[in-house]
Amino acid sequence: MEQFLLGTNWKMHKTFSEAEEYAIGLDKLIKKYPMYSYFIIPPYTHLKQMQQALAQTPVMIGAQNMHWADEGAYTGEISPKWLHDLEIQIAELGHSERRQYYQENDEDLNKKVKAALRYKMTPLLCVGEYGKDKAYGVTPEVLRRQLKIGLFGLTDEEAKKLWIAYEPVWAIGESGTPAAPDYVEKVHGVIRRQLVELFGEAGNIIPILYGGSVDPQNCVELARCRDVDGLFIGRSAWDLKQFEQIINLLS
Ligand code: PEP
Numbered sequence: 001m002e003q004f005l006l007g008t009n010w011k012m013h014k015t016f017s018e019a020e021e022y023a024i025g026l027d028k029l030i031k032k033y034p035m036y037s038y039f040i041i042p043p044y045t046h047l048k049q050m051q052q053a054l055a056q057t058p059v060m061i062g063a064q065n066m067h068w069a070d071e072g073a074y075t076g077e078i079s080p081k082w083l084h085d086l087e088i089q090i091a092e093l094g095h096s097e098r099r100q101y102y103q104e105n106d107e108d109l110n111k112k113v114k115a116a117l118r119y120k121m122t123p124l125l126c127v128g129e130y131g132k133d134k135a136y137g138v139t140p141e142v143l144r145r146q147l148k149i150g151l152f153g154l155t156d157e158e159a160k161k162l163w164i165a166y167e168p169v170w171a172i173g174e175s176g177t178p179a180a181p182d183y184v185e186k187v188h189g190v191i192r193r194q195l196v197e198l199f200g201e202a203g204n205i206i207p208i209l210y211g212g213s214v215d216p217q218n219c220v221e222l223a224r225c226r227d228v229d230g231l232f233i234g235r236s237a238w239d240l241k242q243f244e245q246i247i248n249l250l251s
Contacts, residue, residue, distance in 0.1 A: 004223065005037050005229060006231055007041065007237075009064060009234060010040070013043075014043075014046065026059060038060070039089075041062040061088055065112075067112070068112045068115040069115075080116060089121060089122060090121060091115075093112045093123055094106075094150065096167060106145065109149075110153070122162070124162075124232075127146040128172075128212075139190070140190045143191060144190070147194050154199070159206060163206065164208045166187055167210075173213075173234065178212065178213040185227065189226065192204070208230075210222055214233045215235075216249055219250060233246065
């Protein structure tokens with residue numbers, strides 16, 4: 001496995017000046033802790049600005065979503081071709097907010113994963129169960145379905161380019177309850193086995209990140225879990241002081 005991944009999705013947050021300030025701070029931070037692979041996923045409107053601000057650093061930049069088609073009558077959508085022209089490296093796909101509020105389904109996500117691969121971007125496919133699924137004990141089935149459909153038809157070679165984020169819906173955002181490390185380890189094991197079933201040996205090298213209320217209190221235990229190859233952090237990485245605290249604790 002490569003370096004441990006640390007990244008954040010800004011969602012619909014940060015003005016241009018806040019973004020500029022963040023990039024300056026992040027540049028300093030990664031010089032202090034060069035042992036991790038960093039990525040940030042700002043809103044579309046900030047992509048070019050962040051590309052330029054972080055051009056001299058190894059920080060990877062991602063988009064929060066995209067359409068699967070190159071072009072067409074899709075008002076308000078973003079083409080993978082444009083992201084490729086901007087040299088965006090990661091396409092975050094299927095965040096639970098997209099699935100929940102914008103009805104993104106696994107079939108559409110499959111088309112998006114293929115489009116990202118077509119344009120040489122890393123598809124970061126987010127999967128996760130609702131609290132109700134956890135309560136009924138169907139988390140493995142829910143995740144297997146999301147993975148089987150979302151990754152349908154990919155070759156083993158293509159699979160090597162994927163990243164998966166496990167983000168239990170009940171654990172993310174303001175109302176989230178952090179997931180217990182032993183639960184995370186169990187679920188990452190389910191994901192790993194499914195990836196190996198789909199792609200053989202290639203399934204073993206796909207990084208699986210954990211996301212959902214990661215903070216300075218739980219980051220170390222979560223990062224130590226088997227099959228956790230990175231942390232995908234929301235609120236706690238938007239403030240660089242807190243992000244640094246996490247990175248420092250992990251180091
Ligand atoms: C997220 O929404 O993807 C996320 C990980 O958020 P948070 O860390 O704030 O729970």
